[in-house]
Amino acid sequence: MSTATTSTRSAPTRRRRKDDTKLALLFIAPASFGLLVFLVWPLLTGLYYSLTEYTTLTPPSWVGLENYRRLLADPVFWNSLKVTVVYVAINIGVQTIVALVIAVLMQRLTQSTVLRSLVLAPYLVSNVVAAIVFLWILDTQLGIVNIFLQWVGFDPVSFWSSETWVIPTVALVNVWRHMGYTALLLFAGLQSIPTFLYEAARTEGAGEITMFRRITLPLLRPILALVLIMTIIGSFQVFDTVSVTTQGGPADASKVLQMYIYDKAFAQYEFGYASALSVALLVILMVITFAQYWMSRAGQSDLD
Amino acid sequence: MTTTTTQRDSAPVAGGPAPALRPRRTVPWGKIAAWAAMVIFLLITLFPFYWMLRTALSSNNALATDPGSLLPVGLNTGGFERVFGLQDVETAISQGGSGASINFWRYLLNSVLVATTITVVQTFSCAMAAYAFSRLRWRGRDLVFMIFLGSLMIPQIFTLLPNFILIKNLGLVDTLLGIMLPTLFISSFAIFFLRQFFNNVSREVEEAALIDGASKARVFFTLILPISSAPLATLALLTYMTAWNEYFWSLMVSYTDQSRVLTVALGVFRAQAPGTGPDWSGLMAATLVAAAPMLILFALFAKKIVNSIGFSGIK
Known part of the structure; x- marks a missing residue:
């Protein structure tokens, strides 16, 4: 069927049935090349590398499940998993609540584009910029936050170099960068809630809190679920902030999974083991996605 | 104290049982509280940007002695000069830079x-x-x-x-x-x-x-x-x-x-922090310069970007 282009002119009446295979293949060629070479192929080779010992200097040698056996017995891996989970919990917990509050405030107060733009500003700078700025703002000796804490009468806090504080600090820095963006996503969801519901509720005498609990929250739930899936997956892949600020320290207290993977691959050249670690992360992310997808599906009945 | 008052007062405004009887002059405490919260969020959001600028325009020596001032201390453009490679090594080091060349x-x-x-x-x-x-x-x-x-x-x-x-x-x-x-x-x-x-x-x-x-x-x-x-x-x-x-x-x-x-x-x-501690003034100048193109681009197209973030962004 090589008549794709000619048939257009010769038989315009049969256009609807026409088969565009040739053109379609041409049109999807660049994207398919990218997909196959830089997404599908790495997926397969990544799995393969995780079953080998591979130092990049020598070709990979097959070791079967050895890397996974090692991983299960690796205290650093379990520690970094724990650190990552704590990070995600703080990051997502605070970020979702703050973003929800901002979104509701915007919904109830103003539709101003200027305000929404300002709220989005932190999202425009890179994680690296955010990290360096907060490295300075939260510096133990000269940081403005500690100056303020001392002025109020507290002891200065070593945000970046205390094992207790470092993960909450990284989590909150990333909340700063992402809260506006998340708020705008939720805000878009809020806009789909018809205003007459609020008007009706108000004539019934409902207060803001009641309206939030009985109207906003239930109707926002599908969007909230979607936003949660997205932000949690993103959150699990935290790296930039840690890499720029603490490199995983002090004493592995901020060694999140991606930091550990990067260390293994680029500081110790253990690509095989690093690949096994990323498979572990992939599995975790898949489990979370499916669990959340399933839960949001389960909750969808009362939403439309 | 103020918060309790606002909450008590806001209740009848937001959800009074008989809105028709509500006098029009009532101060909308709920709205004021909401705006106050919004302003606090905006301050948190925007303060780091101001702090970048304030630090970039300060000198490292002055920052060490007067870190709490809300305005630039020892006002100068040395930070930016180091970023763009306009300072010679001695001046850079004397101002708290690392002296290493950065090919900005x-x-x-x-x-x-x-x-x-x-x-x-x-x-x-x-x-x-x-x-x-x-x-x-x-x-x-x-x-x-x-x-x-x-x-x-x-x-x-x-x-x-x-x-x-x-x-x-x-x-x-x-x-x-x-x-x-x-x-x-x-x-x-x-x-x-x-x-x-x-x-x-x-x-x-x-x-x-x-x-x-x-x-x-x-x-x-x-x-x-x-x-x-x-x-x-x-x-x-x-x-x-x-x-x-x-x-x-x-x-x-x-x-x-x-x-x-x-x-x-x-x-x-x-x-590359020098032995005397990080060159904060230079670092903040660098972050500001690195972020500037995005901020400018955003300022030009803010409306478009802001309105595009919605369901298309998450589906």
Whole structure:
């Protein structure tokens, strides 16, 4: 069927049935090349590398499940998993609540584009910029936050170099960068809630809190679920902030999974083991996605 | 104390049982409290930007003695001069810089090249694919589209290491092409985003052109692309932003100035702290300069970007 282009002119009446295979293949060629070479192929080779010992200097040698056996017995891996989970919990917990509050405030107060733009500003700078700025703002000796804490009468806090504080600090820095963006996503969801519901509720005498609990929250739930899936997956892949600020320290207290993977691959050249670690992360992310997808599906009945 | 008052007063305003009887002069405490909260959020959001500027315009020596001042201390532009390489080594060291040369213009050029190339090629490649998935008829279309969609599920981390090995085997480590390649042609999100839009373009215009004898390829280039300039621009902006801010992959691939982009250079700059402590003034000047292009771009297109963030952004 090589008549794709000619048939257009010769038989315009049969256009609807026409088969565009040739053109379609041409049109999807660049994207398919990218997909196959830089997404599908790495997926397969990544799995393969995780079953080998591979130092990049020598070709990979097959070791079967050895890397996974090692991983299960690796205290650093379990520690970094724990650190990552704590990070995600703080990051997502605070970020979702703050973003929800901002979104509701915007919904109830103003539709101003200027305000929404300002709220989005932190999202425009890179994680690296955010990290360096907060490295300075939260510096133990000269940081403005500690100056303020001392002025109020507290002891200065070593945000970046205390094992207790470092993960909450990284989590909150990333909340700063992402809260506006998340708020705008939720805000878009809020806009789909018809205003007459609020008007009706108000004539019934409902207060803001009641309206939030009985109207906003239930109707926002599908969007909230979607936003949660997205932000949690993103959150699990935290790296930039840690890499720029603490490199995983002090004493592995901020060694999140991606930091550990990067260390293994680029500081110790253990690509095989690093690949096994990323498979572990992939599995975790898949489990979370499916669990959340399933839960949001389960909750969808009362939403439309 | 103030909060309790506001809450007590806000209750009847927001949800009084008989709104008709409410006197019009009542102060809307609830609204004031809400605005106050909003202002606090804005302050938290914007303060770091001000602090960057304030520190960049201060001198390191003055910062050490008077770190709490809300205005620049020891006002000078030394930080910016060090970033742009306008200071000689002695002056730089005496002002608390590391004295190491930073090839800022090179990093800026690299960032611009990477972000621009990725944006142009990726947007175009994804627009073509989206058109094929939206308007062309061919066997296996839905199946192939599902595969593209499925690739959205692959987290970046998983492709980073194998891609690095691939780029290394191709001899492209430490080149700009090496940084660009993995995201040069594809973003499944972009394809999905544009396909949604193409689906909604009226078929009648297209049919008319086809009856006039135009080929589908021609229709795409002369009709569909111009009609879609708004979503294409939005997508391009988001792509540019992502490429500009990307760090992890560039960190893996670039080792020397020839391929170092701004984000990676900032990380290096931060790691070169002189013995006297970090050059905060220079660092803040550098972050400000690195963030400036995005902030300017955003200021120009804020409305477009802000309004584009919505369901299309998450589906």
